[in-house]
Amino acid sequence: MTSARISGPLVPELIRTLPTPELGLHLLASLAGEANISSNNVLRGFQSSFGGGYGGNPAEPDLDRLLQRIADAWxxxxxxxxxxxxxxxxxxxxxxxxEGRALAQDPAALLKLHGAERLAGPLDEALTRARTYFNLGDYETACFAAMKAVEVAVRDAAGLANGLTGTALMQQAFQPEKGPLTDTESERGEQVGMMSFFAGAFGAFRNPVGHRTVHFDDPMEATETAKPTDLVLGVVRRAKKGGEAGVERGKK
Structure with missing residues (x-):
């Protein structure tokens, strides 16, 4: 879901009740048309308006609190x-x-900021392209790039043929008991679960964007698709290391 477009003046009731991020975006919208701004001018303007010195309006009883909230939003x-x-x-x-001007009148501004923050931390290097597409607002391509990174990593780690793709690749790579990335020391139910997890991720997320146009209007939905691939890639890296360790043990 996206938030409503921000419009209208910053009235005391909004300042009292809105969470700081939403209040900040309202303040941003009110400032976007100004070439020069300063925290002092902004605060003094609100002080004059709400302190009874603007347009004959009565003073607000909680003026200090209102100014503190504006300062927090700034x-x-x-x-x-x-x-x-x-x-x-x-x-x-x-x-x-x-960036502020681009977001000032964007109804999805808060969602975009939250989504970008979720992808802002350390990620597997294979997700660099996906993060770039997300930052550009191309959420469909970001999700496709994230799942493609997983596909490439699985194929490389498993040593399987280039012609093997998608869910078939995942099923063969993590095939219970004999897949090249299968943890053969784990219980069979866990092995089946891991295979199903990888195959299911591709069936749900990779296949739709690979075969038809998917409109990701919600940046958080795109983030929730792209972010888990970081966890998935970590599993692939560990499975590859485990397989390599097993080969080395077999040589001894």
């Missing part, structure tokens, strides 16, 4: 790189960054 925007220094002004002036 700090959140800075921490996300949506507000940054203005390179043409002195250090007291800021601007809405390029």
């Amino acid at each position: 700090a959140w925007l800075v921490s996300k790189g949506l507000i940054g220094p203005n390179p043409t002004q002195d250090q007291n002036w800021n601007r809405v960054t390029t």
